[in-house]
Amino acid sequence: MSRAEVDLQISVKKACNTDEVPPKRKHVRACIVYTWDHKNSRAFWNAVKIQPLQSDQVQSFKALIMIHKVLQEGHPNTLKDGYRNRDFISSLATIFPSQGTAYGRLINQYDKFILKKLDFHRNNPGFNGTFEYEEYISLRAVHDPNEGYDSILQLMDLQDLIDDFQKLIFATIHQTPNNLCKVSALVPLIAESYGIYKFCISMLRALYQQLGSDEALAGLVERFESQHFMLRDFFTDCHGIKFLTSLVTIPRLANNPPNVQASDGGSAPISR
Amino acid sequence: MSKIVRSIKNVASGYSSVQVLVRNATSNDPSGPTTYDMEEISSYTYTSQTDFMEIMDMLDRRLNDKGKNWRHVAKSLTVLDYLVRFGSEKCVLWSKDNLYIIKTLREFIHIDEADNDQGAIIRVKAKELVSLLRDDERLRHERSLAADAKDGRRSR
Numbered sequence: 001m002s003r004a005e006v007d008l009q010i011s012v013k014k015a016c017n018t019d020e021v022p023p024k025r026k027h028v029r030a031c032i033v034y035t036w037d038h039k040n041s042r043a044f045w046n047a048v049k050i051q052p053l054q055s056d057q058v059q060s061f062k063a064l065i066m067i068h069k070v071l072q073e074g075h076p077n078t079l080k081d082g083y084r085n086r087d088f089i090s091s092l093a094t095i096f097p098s099q100g101t102a103y104g105r106l107i108n109q110y111d112k113f114i115l116k117k118l119d120f121h122r123n124n125p126g127f128n129g130t131f132e133y134e135e136y137i138s139l140r141a142v143h144d145p146n147e148g149y150d151s152i153l154q155l156m157d158l159q160d161l162i163d164d165f166q167k168l169i170f171a172t173i174h175q176t177p178n179n180l181c182k183v184s185a186l187v188p189l190i191a192e193s194y195g196i197y198k199f200c201i202s203m204l205r206a207l208y209q210q211l212g213s214d215e216a217l218a219g220l221v222e223r224f225e226s227q228h229f230m231l232r233d234f235f236t237d238c239h240g241i242k243f244l245t246s247l248v249t250i251p252r253l254a255n256n257p258p259n260v261q262a263s264d265g266g267s268a269p270i271s272r
Numbered sequence: 273m274s275k276i277v278r279s280i281k282n283v284a285s286g287y288s289s290v291q292v293l294v295r296n297a298t299s300n301d302p303s304g305p306t307t308y309d310m311e312e313i314s315s316y317t318y319t320s321q322t323d324f325m326e327i328m329d330m331l332d333r334r335l336n337d338k339g340k341n342w343r344h345v346a347k348s349l350t351v352l353d354y355l356v357r358f359g360s361e362k363c364v365l366w367s368k369d370n371l372y373i374i375k376t377l378r379e380f381i382h383i384d385e386a387d388n389d390q391g392a393i394i395r396v397k398a399k400e401l402v403s404l405l406r407d408d409e410r411l412r413h414e415r416s417l418a419a420d421a422k423d424g425r426r427s428r
Contacts, residue, residue, distance in 0.1 A: 026339055029376045033336070036372045073376060187379070246389065247379060249399070 005043045008034050012047040016062040022184030023062045028069050035074035041081040044070060049088060054095045057103035058181065064092065064110045068188045071117065072129040079121045079129060090115055102172040109168050110185065113161045120154050131195025133202070145210055149220070152203050155196050156223055162193045163230050170237060183243055190238060194251050197231055200224055204260040221260060228257035274300060287330075290316050290323045294330040298347040305347055310354040317359040327355075328366050335373055339382035342390045349377070349397040356404065356411070357418040364415075367405055374398050374405070 008031065015027035035041045048067065053060045067089070071082055082089070093111035096104040121127060126140070140147070166189055173179050204224060207217060232253040238244050239252075278299060282292045293313055297305035316323045334348040352374075355363040367374065377398035380391040404411055 025379050025381050029379075032376050033373065073372070075372075246392065247381070247395070 004034065004038070005047075008043055009047045009050075012044070012066070013051060015066045016048075016051055016053070016059050018056045018059050020058050020181045022180050023066050023069075028066050031066065031070050032073045035070065035078050039075055039077060041070065041074060041078040044074075044078070045081060045085050045088070049085075053092065057096055057107065060092060060095060060107050061103050061110070061185070062181070064107060064114065065185050065188070068110075068114060068185075071114070072188055072192065074129065076128060079118065083118050083122050086115065086118060089118070106165075106168060106172065106182065106185075109165045113158075113165050116158055116161055120158055123154065124151055127199075130191050131199055133195070133198050145207055148203055148207055149216070152200060152207075152220060155200055155203075156220075156227060159193060159196050159200075159227050159231075162189050162196075163227075163234065165189065166193075166234050166237075180243055183241055186238060186241075186244060187248055190235070190244070190248060190250055193231055193234065197227070197253075200227070201258055201260060208261050224260065225257040228253065288326055290326050291330050294327055294334075294351070297351055298331070298334045298344050300341060300343045302343070305351055310351055311358070313351060314355055314359040314363075317355060317363055324360070324362055328363075332370070332373065335377070339380075339391075342380075342382045342394060345377065345380065346394050346397060349374070349394065349401060353397065353401050353404075356401070357414050358422065364405075364411065367401075371402065371405060374401055378402065 011027040011030040011034075015023040015031065031044055035044060048063060051059070051063065053063050067082075071078055089111065093108050096107055098104050098108040121129075166186060169182055169185060173182055201224075204217070204220060207214075207220075211217065232255070235250050235253060238250050244250060278295065282295065287295065290313075293309070293316070297309040297313060313327060316327060331348050331352055334344045335352075337344040352363075352367060356367055375398070378395055380394040380398065381389060382391045382394075384390050404414065
């Protein structure tokens with residue numbers, strides 16, 4: 001084993017230790033940087049697999065946060081490697097009972113979301129891990145409305161899962177100092193939900209330009225608008241947590257959903 | 273005191289004069305880097321390929337430094353931001369190739385003994401630099417402004 005792999009193993013081990021605190025950013029960052037330096041993530045997954053995750057719930061939960069972060073920010077190949085390890089990831093959900101202890105449910109829900117995310121990226125390889133705005137995706141949706149329609153539906157399914165999960169997190173936060181571990185799972189969710197939101201807007205606009213006011217789109221717009229309100233409430237809740245506001249920029253959404261039928265196309269790219 | 277230790281380390285590790293320059297500019301001293309420091313570093317990015325590589329290699333190491341040395345990271349971001357505006361075109365290419373190094377610093381955290389989060393400054397700098405590197409038009413504009421400013425200084 002090379003020196004870099006040994007260092008990586010140490011980082012993974014430290015990122016998901018048993019302390020009930022957020023996974024340390026420096027260790028997670030080391031994993032992300034490794035996948036870029038080596039353009040693959042095989043060693044990362046191997047290192048995750050040898051951790052004793054089944055022995056401790058906090059450890060499992062932290063591992064999921066770390067996996068999510070590495071999928072988001074790591075080299076694009078990480079998403080492909082992640083899909084190959086789908087069975088391993090789905091096995092994490094079965095270790096702890098999803099009833100009873102809070103972490104069991106959180107792990108279960110988080111796992112479901114990550115699996116869905118991996119499936120989505122496999123079906124739509126044009127998207128990167130954080131759903132950063134890239135023009136060509138919405139252009140392609142215009143050329144092939146069926147595919148665009150399908151992608152939007154899948155994006156909205158992901159958005160719903162994020163929403164379920166964030167509600168569960170907020171429901172389990174109590175007035176204890178150990179909260180930050182749970183709260184830190186919101187960090188990647190904020191970035192991801194906002195990226196999905198931006199994509200939905202630009203793709204819906206592109207579809208409207210192509211098809212005009214089609215009846216088939218009315219259902220999508222209705223669902224989009226309800227997700228807008230969900231997301232607005234989610235971000236408002238996050239604004240109340242100092243840990244989050246100091247760490248990431250939380251976008252503020254307008255009170256009313258943007259008009260996707262207007263053809264101004266003036267949606268600015270995501271700034272983080 | 274730390275200055276003496278650093279000068280010994282510079283000799284012991286066999287750093288080149290350009291690398292020593294970068295190391296001094298991105299040290300743990302609470303002040304600096306000065307505009308003069310950064311001007312000098314940026315001028316070396318125009319000379320030889322070796323000088324350029326040595327500068328970038330040293331910045332790379334400083335950017336990946338641990339939390340205790342958060343000043344290394346913060347100052348390296350300052351220098352890199354200057355190089356992207358005033359340095360040779362190669363600095364821009366390097367930064368874009370290695371964007372993930374800067375991007376992942378947007379969530380940098382370091383809590384010092386007094387319980388202050390010193391990472392805030394790094395998060396802001398990293399965010400600003402990433403948005404500059406992503407916006408080609410603005411980057412071109414900033415670089416032409418920088419070039420004008422440099423010419424102005426020279427003719428003065």
